[in-house]
Amino acid sequence: MFKFAPYLLKTLWRHRGRTMLTVSGSAVALFVFCFVGSVQEGMDRLTSQSDSTLIVFQANKFCPATSHLPQDYDQIIGKMPGVQEVVPIQVFTNNCRASLDVVVFYGVPAEKIQKIRDFDLIEGSWDEFESNQDAGIVGESVARRRNLKLGTKFSVGEVKVTVAGIFNSSDRSEEDYVYTHLDFLQRTPGMNLVGTVTQHEVVLDDSADAVKTSSLIDDEFRAGPVETDTRTKGVFQASSLADLVELIELSHYLGYACIGLMTMLISTTTFMAVQDRIKEHSVLQTLGFSDSIVFALVLAESVLISVGGGVVGTGVAMLTLAGSGLSVGAEAVTIAFSPSVGLALTGLVGSLAVGIAAGVLPAVAAARADIINGLRQA
Amino acid sequence: MLIEIRNLTKSFQKGDETITPLRDVSLDIDEGEFVSLMGPSGTGKSTLLNQIAGIDKPTSGTIAVNETEITTISRSRLAKWRAANVGYIFQTHNLIPVLTAYENVELPLLLLPFNRAERQRRVQIALEAVELLDRANHYPRQLSGGQEQRVGIARAIVTDPKVVVADEPTGDLDSATSSHILDLLKRLNSELGTTLLMVTHDADAAATAGRQLRLDDGRLIDESRQKDELSLAVPEGNAHV
Numbered sequence: 048m049f050k051f052a053p054y055l056l057k058t059l060w061r062h063r064g065r066t067m068l069t070v071s072g073s074a075v076a077l078f079v080f081c082f083v084g085s086v087q088e089g090m091d092r093l094t095s096q097s098d099s100t101l102i103v104f105q106a107n108k109f110c111p112a113t114s115h116l117p118q119d120y121d122q123i124i125g126k127m128p129g130v131q132e133v134v135p136i137q138v139f140t141n142n143c144r145a146s147l148d149v150v151v152f153y154g155v156p157a158e159k160i161q162k163i164r165d166f167d168l169i170e171g172s173w174d175e176f177e178s179n180q181d182a183g184i185v186g187e188s189v190a191r192r193r194n195l196k197l198g199t200k201f202s203v204g205e206v207k208v209t210v211a212g213i214f215n216s217s218d219r220s221e222e223d224y225v226y227t228h229l230d231f232l233q234r235t236p237g238m239n240l241v242g243t244v245t246q247h248e249v250v251l252d253d254s255a256d257a258v259k260t261s262s263l264i265d266d267e268f269r270a271g272p273v274e275t276d277t278r279t280k281g282v283f284q285a286s287s288l289a290d291l292v293e294l295i296e297l298s299h300y301l302g303y304a305c306i307g308l309m310t311m312l313i314s315t316t317t318f319m320a321v322q323d324r325i326k327e328h329s330v331l332q333t334l335g336f337s338d339s340i341v342f343a344l345v346l347a348e349s350v351l352i353s354v355g356g357g358v359v360g361t362g363v364a365m366l367t368l369a370g371s372g373l374s375v376g377a378e379a380v381t382i383a384f385s386p387s388v389g390l391a392l393t394g395l396v397g398s399l400a401v402g403i404a405a406g407v408l409p410a411v412a413a414a415r416a417d418i419i420n421g422l423r424q425a
Numbered sequence: 426m427l428i429e430i431r432n433l434t435k436s437f438q439k440g441d442e443t444i445t446p447l448r449d450v451s452l453d454i455d456e457g458e459f460v461s462l463m464g465p466s467g468t469g470k471s472t473l474l475n476q477i478a479g480i481d482k483p484t485s486g487t488i489a490v491n492e493t494e495i496t497t498i499s500r501s502r503l504a505k506w507r508a509a510n511v512g513y514i515f516q517t518h519n520l521i522p523v524l525t526a527y528e529n530v531e532l533p534l535l536l537l538p539f540n541r542a543e544r545q546r547r548v549q550i551a552l553e554a555v556e557l558l559d560r561a562n563h564y565p566r567q568l569s570g571g572q573e574q575r576v577g578i579a580r581a582i583v584t585d586p587k588v589v590v591a592d593e594p595t596g597d598l599d600s601a602t603s604s605h606i607l608d609l610l611k612r613l614n615s616e617l618g619t620t621l622l623m624v625t626h627d628a629d630a631a632a633t634a635g636r637q638l639r640l641d642d643g644r645l646i647d648e649s650r651q652k653d654e655l656s657l658a659v660p661e662g663n664a665h666v
């Protein structure tokens with residue numbers, strides 16, 4: 048087949064306008080497919096997190112702004128069997144609704160951050176953070192999105208923070224958060240939050256059973272002073288994002304629709320290419336090209352176009368996802384749009400499959416065409 | 426005998442009508458012969474040529490080329506057979522426009538088990554035979570009509586096929602260019618021993634061939650043999666008188 052490469056490539060180049068348009072169309076389709084796929088992946092990552100972390104929230108509350116638990120619940124929970132660590136967290140967000148520009152502040156006792164998160168400071172220092180009350184460490188995507196540098200002071204509402212560090216994390220959605228000192232966030236002007244927190248994050252050891260421990264915690268506080276609702280972090284995040292889940296499912300179908308559209312587009316182009324060359328294919332067959340070679344040539348044309356579009360679309364999508372730090376969030380939980388090797392491979396393999404699917408019918412038509420009729424064409 | 430055609434009939438169905446351009450045609454062609462085929466337009470000259478070239482199948486009858494019966498073999502084996510045994514020269518050269526003269530001539534070789542060096546050697550010989558070695562890297566649109574036809578001829582002979590068929594190879598050319606092409610074909614036949622079957626409209630062109638056939642109303646008439654027979658028949662006839 049390699050021997051026919053000059054013929055193949057020159058044929059595509061001859062109709063470069065058409066070829067480029069089809070490649071571009073396919074690239075757009077694959078870009079959308081990858082983008083939507085990354086949102087889906089981001090959501091799956093959030094909702095399928097391990098069962099070893101629980102979130103204790105105020106019962107019947109949904110937005111972090113309305114959940115208020117006594118901070119000293121951590122003492123009681125900390126003594127329960129199987130509990131390794133309890134971290135009281137004050138959450139502050141600029142937007143409880145689903146939004147593309149959510150900024151989420153997590154106020155956490157400074158010394159506990161490194162115990163429960165695997166953050167890597169790429170700029171700044173832990174000392175700087177721990178020794179300054181108004182200091183915050185910001186995730187890399189927030190920093191990029193809001194153009195935050197070390198030492199920058201920035202504010203959302205009444206919260207005014209100085210950037211003491213920028214971190215990245217193996218959990219890409221963490222990079223959409225800003226971590227501050229707990230008591231700093233509790234003392235935000237206009238809010239009377241000292242002594243209360245939004246939630247407690249409970250890290251379990253290997254012996255603990257998530258469901259049993261959750262009931263244990265909720266039973267403990269059923270009688271008050273504030274009733275709790277404890278779930279695993281995955282379930283908690285899934286319910287926070289409930290509004291978005293259906294939308295994301297829907298957009299997933301949009302991704303498949305793009306693939307369908309791309310198949311039609313390439314198939315149309317390939318059919319046109321075959322119809323333009325009925326006589327040429329008859330000439331080739333007269334020279335001794337067999338049905339299978341003609342079939343393979345047409346199929347290869349279709350595959351080259353779709354894989355070309357696939358490489359461009361997937362490439363641009365991965366670069367965009369890596370560079371833009373986009374995310375969507377609701378109720379202080381954000382879904383990060385991030386690139387992944389799996390997604391890139393899906394895109395490339397998908398484009399190969401599209402090329403084959405789109406090329407089969409035109410290729411059969413070309414291979415089966417009557418030689419004499421083809422030669423008699425003007 | 427290189428080509429043996431026996432009782433060949435070919436019909437086409439055009440709606441309710443059946444056209445039978447070839448009716449019970451038989452023909453033998455020897456290796457190394459240059460045969461021309463004349464006849465009015467629409468009498469089935471191309472149809473006959475296409476049966477011999479193995480790109481169309483007869484309604485009935487047999488064709489053996491170099492002792493291979495080609496009317497009964499499968500479409501895919503027929504394609505392989507064509508690649509190795511037939512050179513086809515079209516009326517309009519039918520070169521692939523995106524390929525250079527060199528690449529056009531090389532095309533049939535890609536189907537045969539030749540390595541790159543062997544292909545190159547053969548393409549050069551073929552282009553040299555049609556005196557176009559200096560135009561190897563030109564595209565068809567950069568060549569004159571006569572040059573394009575010569576590239577078409579080079580493509581037909583490059584595999585050194587058993588038989589070369591030409592369907593009105595000078596039909597689209599002016600008379601000076603035509604005679605150049607005819608000289609070339611004659612030389613291929615005499616110098617390389619290529620067996621040639623050429624369809625033509627032009628009596629002068631037909632006269633270039635060693636043997637002239639005429640197709641009329643579905644029947645094949647061997648004009649050269651008829652002349653021989655006539656010249657023999659006359660004295661015999663006289664004897665009768």
Ligand SMILES: Nc1ncnc2c1ncn2[C@@H]1O[C@H](COP(=O)(O)OP(=O)(O)O)[C@@H](O)[C@H]1O
Nearest residue numbers: 419420437444446465466467468469470471472
């Ligand atoms: N594929 C075909 N389908 C229908 N009719 C055909 C086909 N090929 C040839 N014919 C008919 O057969 C007759 C002979 O055609 P052809 O061999 O091309 O004639 P020639 O080459 O002598 O001019 C014509 O009447 C033509 O219309």
Ligand SMILES: [Mg+2]
Nearest residue numbers: 470471472592
């Ligand atoms: Mg004809």
